[in-house]
Amino acid sequence: MTTSPLANPTATREMLEAFGLATKHRLGQNFLIDNHVIEHIMALAELTGSERVLEVGPGIGTLTLALVQEAARVTSIEMDAELEPVLSAHAMDHSNFRFIMGDALAVPPAAIAEAGEGEPTLLVANLPYNVAATIILQFFQTMPSLRRAVVMVQKEVADRIAAVPGTKAYGAYTVKLSLYGEVTGRFEVPPRCFMPAPHVDSAVVRIDRVDVSDVEGEGAASADAEAVARVVDAAFAQRRKTIRNSMSSNGFDKDALDAAFEACGIAPTARAEALTTEDFIALAASLTSAPCGE
Template sequence: MSEPVVAGRGKAALLGPAEVRELAERFGVRPTKQLGQNFVHDANTMRRIVATAGVGRDDIVLEVGPGLGSLTLAALDVVDRVIAVEIDPTLAQHLPETVAARAPELAERLTVVPMDAMKVTHADLPAEPTALVANLPYNVAVPVLLHLLAEFPSIRTTLVMVQLEVADRLAATPGGRIYGVPSVKAGFYGTVRRAGTVGRQIFWPVPQVESGLVRIDRFPESPWPQDDSFRQRVFAVADAAFAQRRKTLRAALASWAGSAPEAERRLVAAGIDPTARGETLDTAAFVRLAQQS
């Protein structure tokens, strides 16, 4: 990734509360819970997200759920290209004209892909993204995040805004109450950390939950295989281990391994105490365990 560019006041006229409402009214758009839509209307928060992502001029940013374009405009001020995936056909249709009106010199840097992010593949994008920077739809944030990390190994840096509880779970470390499947799976790709909190008042409508930022830096050289088959094996072990959190791994993994004795054999071979519980294992331990299957 290139040297980050400080997200200051650039060529794009970012959106504020009045502009967000005006655009929504003009396009006949009302935020819907079904699509997890809450539109951001604070320009400083958008600049902060782009700066925290550390993206630079040579980056190709993948954005999911751009909505009315608040984060899109901030990203275009800093990077060479933004590929915005938007499931709402009305929003997808109007985003290019908003960018053309508020950042005419940057409009050619934007590509809008009108589809469900959960179904996006390499064939749907015009270029390989180097970063994922997005205010993810909160109702599908984790599945979308994991799908994109798996589908696009070219994504080296991820900075996403999600529900605060989800942010905490993604960045949790072994041994805690909130450590679980999302923590293990996110950690399969790289280093995960919390990158700040975001207040409710920057959204319209104001959500009932607080929001948090999560940053994932993909391993420059992965310590384990990243192919689909191996990833699925690791994730299957994690799913089984946390399906019955209160049970020891010997018992929780019995169905996965075929029997409790076989689960114990694999655990011992992986250097893991069979009486331990899933929340005590880091991602590397689940990898070792998957390698025994």
């Protein structure tokens, strides 16, 4: 199994001290110090040696040093300028590694493709928790080449990603992400696997890309992700209201809604969290004048 030379407390401390980061580091990173977690991430990623991997938030390179062993190319995006010397040292040691300093949400996909000598095919990362959910959805939306993501996130975010209809964690984000990917793996990571130990539980999820047209359900082929997302946002805008009232309060005509609900067999008195992704796709197709019924 692929491991990382930095995934232990001693090596992490030595790396931080070598670059003068032990006492002045200020962004609150929690460094992974458990090689079993690295092994499990790599197993989920299923690298074959041909992939161009994108990593966000590499820190001192703990996961990076495992990825460069198995991927054709690894491109990491790091926001903390103090970590640039560490990443530069890794880049000197590994010819298949490049990094970009900046905000991952602001770096253009073209710049990522240029650094990686091609568009990335996998996202594998211990993501910054405050922007993890946004990064995952935005990257799937803006980088069609991404076919899989294996990402560590806060447990609550993992719950939202993997939620099913009728549960508290199920919401607009769950549905919009499901238009691009489906969860195919997950494992929990306790605080003791990090230094310092965070005050939250973590989880790694694997998301494999799907296409809206691949989602089973009437109208799927004629609905596009943006149209479905508009319907989803309006439906969940006021969760305590019925789907008809929430959507009519957020830009949709009541008569058009009633016709779409009838055509798609959706009760107008239902609430958004009761609808499946297929329901939202069918509803969007009907609202854009595409047939969703027999």
